[in-house]
Amino acid sequence: MAKTTITAEQPKFRKESVRRPTVLKDDGFKESLKRRVAGLILPFLLFAIWQIIGSLGFVSKTVLPTPSDIVMAFKNLVVSGELFTHLKISVLRAAAGFILGAGLGLAAGIAVGFSTKTEGVLDPSLQMLRTIPHLAVAPLFILWFGFGEASKILLIAKSAFFPIYVNTFLGIREVDARLFDVARILDFSKWKQIKLLILPSALPNILLGIRLSLGAAWLALVVAELMGSTEGVGYMMMDARQFSNTDIVFVGIIIFAAVGKLTDSFVRLLETRLLKWQDTYNGR
């Protein structure tokens, strides 16, 4: 009887194996293109209206330069190489601060996540530090480290530290306890438990933490550069403000937005690559 049942069930398998490819490719290229175009409609409309208002002379150029003015300013800055020098120093600062802060945040999050003892010792103090606004510690950092790079990088590191710390901690504590039973039955070593169970399970939270930390680092960079510096995109903007070059201020804003978005997209790309196993609602 067992034999006959098995053959009777066979068509079911075939059906499953046919079904699988359709599960794997969900969104077509056309769909994603459509969605992208939909996202561009509003900005384009806004730019058009903006340009028309500026060209007709309703608003003074020092208050609101037109999009074409901004594009020209951007072109000039690119051609003179000024933009590149400022951008380079800004990106280096943000990167250094981010690596320092996020690296420590990740390490602290893992340490606190794994042990309630470490949590008891570290977490209360860290939570207290977390609530201090960046602007409040900025004067202190300047007093201690001067106007040089150290105070800027430390300020950025401070902001990048907390989002990844909190999320890593949370991610580790949210590992399904039932999977720990499986790990015990399969006789996982401590290392395998971390590598196969805890880190993959916490990865969505860790990646979210990285995204938030990147955003925080970028925000802190602006604060640090406006605080007082002689190079960087923030300095370029402050300098332009003094000469009422509003178009350059706009270029700075756009650069901050673009680089911020670019790094965010990079992490999201990482997310889709690393979290393809996730079975969650993607929105419709």
Added chain:
Amino acid sequence: MTVHIRVREKSFKKGQTAVQVLRDIRLELEDGDFITIIGPSGCGKSTLLKIIAGLDTDYEGTVEIGGLPVVGPGTDQGFVFQEHRLFPWLTVEENIAANLSLKDPEIRKRVDELIHIVRLKGFEKAYPKELSGGMSQRVAIARALLREPKILLLDEPFGALDAFTRKHLQDVLLEIWRKKRITMVLVTHDLDESIYLGNQVVIMKTKPGSISRIIPIELPFPRQRAHPLFQEMRQKVLKEFETADELPLIEGLGI
């Protein structure tokens, strides 16, 4: 592997008072036995299985497998849970191998063999989210088998599956049992399943959980549910239930 199970007492603390969940359990398993445990919900059958697995060591008594006492969970006691409990971030073959390396040619060979046995060819690289419930449970069984356990413990493994898939998996399990001759203990609340699979059906009762009766099923494999002898056995097991005075608790058994 012969298995001796003695649980004098097991209780859970509920606030200040202790609630006794198991009392005087004695089970002797011969090498290659297929024991099914059936009983009303709350009779402690899952707790008993956890004790045999070594997942629960807070009880009075001993469990010995092949003469060695079980002191904690390990690969000698394979376990299949009601939910598949696969790692969602690992593919089918990675889930089966888990902490063992697929780069090891010996492991690779055995994983491929098991994928063939549980009939998942073509799904080696699929993630759990792409599998049906029955397929996931087959992966879980393969994962347990790869460790070559001395005893395979199954806690209502097919409880959440539809009738067709369940029947199919029962046959897969029987085939594995007959090929590998692993001692198996399966907890279920499905009367037919207990008779279809077991060579002994252990009937448990509640308050406190204890063994009501052990009924040997001497029908040849493969068994046929419609056969008069099968039905006779079914009546016998059913009657045993009715003598246990907790009848209201066995609703939903399909009786």
